[in-house]
Amino acid sequence: xxxxxxxxxxxxxxxxxxxxxxxxxxxxxxxxxxxxxxxxxxxxxxxxxxxxxxxxxxxxxxxxxxxxxxxxxxxxxxxxxxxxxxxxxxxxxxxxxxxxxxxxxxxxxxxxxxxxxxxxxxxxxxxxxxxx
Amino acid sequence: xxxxxxxxxxxxxxxxxxxxxxxxxxxxxxxxxxxxxxxxxxxxxxxxxxxxxxxxxxxxxxxxxxxxxxxxxxxxxxxxxxxxxxxxxxxxxxxxxxxxxxxxxxxxxxxxxxxxxxxxxxxxxxxxxxxx
Amino acid sequence: xxxxxxxxxxxxxxxxxxxxxxxxxxxxxxxxxxxxxxxxxxxxxxxxxxxxxxxxxxxxxxxxxxxxxxxxxxxxxxxxxxxxxxxxxxxxxxxxxxxxxxxxxxxxxxxxxxxxxxxxxxxxxxxxxxxx
Amino acid sequence: xxxxxxxxxxxxxxxxxxxxxxxxxxxxxxxxxxxxxxxxxxxxxxxxxxxxxxxxxxxxxxxxxxxxxxxxxxxxxxxxxxxxxxxxxxxxxxxxxxxxxxxxxxxxxxxxxxxxxxxxxxxxxxxxxxxx
Numbered sequence: 001x002x003x004x005x006x007x008x009x010x011x012x013x014x015x016x017x018x019x020x021x022x023x024x025x026x027x028x029x030x031x032x033x034x035x036x037x038x039x040x041x042x043x044x045x046x047x048x049x050x051x052x053x054x055x056x057x058x059x060x061x062x063x064x065x066x067x068x069x070x071x072x073x074x075x076x077x078x079x080x081x082x083x084x085x086x087x088x089x090x091x092x093x094x095x096x097x098x099x100x101x102x103x104x105x106x107x108x109x110x111x112x113x114x115x116x117x118x119x120x121x122x123x124x125x126x127x128x129x130x131x132x
Numbered sequence: 133x134x135x136x137x138x139x140x141x142x143x144x145x146x147x148x149x150x151x152x153x154x155x156x157x158x159x160x161x162x163x164x165x166x167x168x169x170x171x172x173x174x175x176x177x178x179x180x181x182x183x184x185x186x187x188x189x190x191x192x193x194x195x196x197x198x199x200x201x202x203x204x205x206x207x208x209x210x211x212x213x214x215x216x217x218x219x220x221x222x223x224x225x226x227x228x229x230x231x232x233x234x235x236x237x238x239x240x241x242x243x244x245x246x247x248x249x250x251x252x253x254x255x256x257x258x259x260x261x262x263x264x
Numbered sequence: 265x266x267x268x269x270x271x272x273x274x275x276x277x278x279x280x281x282x283x284x285x286x287x288x289x290x291x292x293x294x295x296x297x298x299x300x301x302x303x304x305x306x307x308x309x310x311x312x313x314x315x316x317x318x319x320x321x322x323x324x325x326x327x328x329x330x331x332x333x334x335x336x337x338x339x340x341x342x343x344x345x346x347x348x349x350x351x352x353x354x355x356x357x358x359x360x361x362x363x364x365x366x367x368x369x370x371x372x373x374x375x376x377x378x379x380x381x382x383x384x385x386x387x388x389x390x391x392x393x394x395x396x
Numbered sequence: 397x398x399x400x401x402x403x404x405x406x407x408x409x410x411x412x413x414x415x416x417x418x419x420x421x422x423x424x425x426x427x428x429x430x431x432x433x434x435x436x437x438x439x440x441x442x443x444x445x446x447x448x449x450x451x452x453x454x455x456x457x458x459x460x461x462x463x464x465x466x467x468x469x470x471x472x473x474x475x476x477x478x479x480x481x482x483x484x485x486x487x488x489x490x491x492x493x494x495x496x497x498x499x500x501x502x503x504x505x506x507x508x509x510x511x512x513x514x515x516x517x518x519x520x521x522x523x524x525x526x527x528x
Contacts, residue, residue, distance in 0.1 A: 013300070014155050014293040018148035018203050018446070024454045025146055025424035029278040032421075036277070036336075047336045050414070058420045062458035068512070071150050072300075072311040116464070145432070146425040150314070156322045157292035161410040164289075168409070168468075179468040182282070190288045194326035200380070204432075204443040248332070278419050282412035282467050289410055335414050 004080040005038035011073050021068035028061060031093045031105050034079030038091075053114050054122065059088070060108040067102045069095070075102065086120050087111055136212040137170035143205050153200040160193060163225045163237050166211030170223075185246050186254065191220070192240040199234045201227070207234065218252050219243055268344040269302035275337050285332035292325060295357045295369050298343030302355075317378050318386065323352070324372040331366045333359070339366065350384050351375055400476040401434035407469050417464040424457060427489045427501050430475030434487075449510050450518065455484070456504040463498045465491070471498065482516050483507055 009030055017023040035056075036046055046056070069075055076096045083090035093105040111119045141162055149155040167188075168178055178188070201207055208228045215222035225237040243251045273294055281287040299320075300310055310320070333339055340360045347354035357369040375383045405426055413419040431452075432442055442452070465471055472492045479486035489501035507515045 012293060013149055013296055014157055016150035017145055018150070018152045019451055019453070020150045021453075023146050024457070025421045025428075028421035028424065029276060032277055047334075050335075055415055057415070057417075057464070058461055060458075060460050061420070062456075064456050065454055068453070070311075071314075144425060145428055151319055151321070153321075156325070157289045157296075160289035160292065161408060164409055179466075182467075187283055189283070189285075189332070190329055192326075192328050193288070194324070196324050197322055200321070202443075203446075277413055278421055280414035281409055282414070282416045284414045287410050 002038070002041050004078065005034065005041050006076060006078050007034065007037050009033065009075050009077055011069055011071050011075065013071055016071045019068075020070060022070065024063075024065060027063055027065075027095065027103055027105065028058075030075075030077055030095065031061070031079070031091070031107060034077045034093055035091055035107075035109070038079045038081070054119060055112050055114075056089070056109045057112055058107055059110045061105065062107075063103060063105040065103050067097075067100065069097065069102055073097055082106070084121075087118050089121065134170070134173050136210065137166065137173050138208060138210050139166065139169050141165065141207050141209055143201055143203050143207065145203055148203045151200075152202060154202065156195075156197060159195055159197075159227065159235055159237065160190075162207075162209055162227065163193070163211070163223070163239060166209045166225055167223055167239075167241070170211045170213070186251060187244050187246075188221070188241045189244055190239055191242045193237065194239075195235060195237040197235050199229075199232065201229065201234055205229055214238070216253075219250050221253065266302070266305050268342065269298065269305050270340060270342050271298065271301050273297065273339050273341055275333055275335050275339065277335055280335045283332075284334060286334065288327075288329060291327055291329075291359065291367055291369065292322075294339075294341055294359065295325070295343070295355070295371060298341045298357055299355055299371075299373070302343045302345070318383060319376050319378075320353070320373045321376055322371055323374045325369065326371075327367060327369040329367050331361075331364065333361060333366055337361055346370070348385075351382050353385065398434070398437050400474065401430065401437050402472060402474050403430065403433050405429065405471050405473055407465055407467050407471065409467055412467045415464075416466060418466065420459075420461060423459055423461075423491065423499055423501065424454075426471075426473055426491065427457075427475070427487070427503060430473045430489055431487055431503075431505070434475045434477070450515060451508050451510075452485070452505045453508055454503055455506045457501065458503075459499060459501040461499050463493075463496065465493065465498055469493055478502070480517075483514050485517065 011022050015022050015026045078094040080092045082092045089109050091107050095103040111121045113119050143154050147154050147158045210226040212224045214224045221241050223239050227235040243253045245251050275286050279286050279290045342358040344356045346356045353373050355371050359367040375385045377383050407418050411418050411422045474490040476488045478488045485505050487503050491499040507517045509515050
């Protein structure tokens with residue numbers, strides 16, 4: 001079972017700031033793309049999950065910014081599931097420029113329903129993300 | 133009836149780009165804030181309207197950028213209703229820095245329901261926005 | 265000489281709004297990506313141009329929103345140069361979902377230096393973008 | 397010396413996502429506004445600091461999301477300096493809706509020059525931010 005996913009992202013002009021760097025809030029957006037694509041690679045479909053009334057919400061996130069990224073650079077994002085409990089999923093992220101580590105992150109997401117109540121992550125989803 | 137509204141906005145760091153300017157996509161966000169606050173000043177409540185299943189969608193927008201805005205500048209946005217039909221509202225926008233005109237815009241918004249079908253703008257709303 | 269470029273974009277979660285649609289301000293960001301990639305396909309490098317002290321600024325933009333886009337949809341953006349003068353470049357944009365036209369746009373960009381003064385678009389750049 | 401600052405922010409439509417919540421990446425933007433306004437209340441001027449070639453970069457951030465915020469809600473952000481060393485500033489953030497705590501955050505920022513080298517935070521700035 002795929003527990004890790006790698007993708008490439010090119011820094012958009014709209015994502016830069018007056019310092020000439022990728023604005024730090026966009027890293028959370030990049031990490032979200034990483035989670036989505038890992039989920040897709042595992043056979044999941046987040047959009048369909050939402051149509052069923054289940055949502056993932058971010059409960060906790062921490063980021064360590066080591067080096068800045070700049071406009072038009074192509075970066076590599078590695079996303080990995082680091083922990084899985086019945087109601088929570090934890091991911092680790094490493095954003096690289098070539099062999100150079102720019103940023104590391106970690107997040108905890110939880111599964112809720114439309115009423116905002118915590119839900120067990122559905123069985124078939126757990127199966128998708130657990131080690132065999 | 134109020135047909136015009138003025139508000140102040142301070143340019144956020146996250147809204148700037150590598151050129152050091154307010155990124156041009158954010159003007160559409162500023163205009164939206166102008167529309168919302170004009171609507172509120174008229175006694176409307178857009179959030180409640182959405183809860184009733186009615187939405188305003190932007191159908192058309194054009195913007196003329198004259199001079200750039202920079203980080204931390206306090207800008208003045210004037211929003212005015214320029215035309216009203218049963219299903220559409222047109223607004224004009226002028227973004228100023230002191231007496232200096234930076235940007236002019238114009239938008240057309242339409243009223244739709246959850247199914248995406250065009251709706252008459254509700255009577256009480258029309259009343260709010262029509263000249264006496 | 266390439267005067268037209270097509271690329272695919274997947275709608276990010278962070279780009280959606282409470283209506284469930286791609287927020288309309290993001291179309292300007294998409295169009296900017298289209299311009300950049302057309303420029304790259306023509307042999308240009310916008311980042312290097314900035315390092316030389318030349319910048320493209322958006323002078324005018326208009327957008328016609330026909331149908332909304334939603335989270336996770338893969339859209340096709342066609343970008344085409346519609347007019348070229350010594351100091352200005354005009355582009356047309358068509359954003360499609362499959363064969364369905366969602367949005368059309370048009371922009372005028374101008375070349376400036378660090379002082380914000382209008383500049384002739386460099387010869388080699390003109391050559392890149394003119395029809396033979 | 398002011399070590400704490402409180403401000404109000406209204407959630408913008410463009411900041412919401414398809415779940416109907418304030419998208420989590422925007423909290424980093426809110427925290428940045430909190431830091432800027434605390435700095436201003438202390439007599440600092442971040443824009444002038446940048447003109448002198450000194451920049452604050454975010455080195456580390458962590459956020460704990462407790463409850464979601466929604467469109468048009470007026471939130472209260474409390475920003476406090478929690479630690480000060482010669483080259484780093486740490487802030488704590490609490491985002492409230494009325495008396496209800498929605499989100500807590502913590503960040504570490506460092507002072508760098510144009511070359512990206514770590515700099516001592518200027519004496520007069522230290523004075524501004526140290527307890528008497």
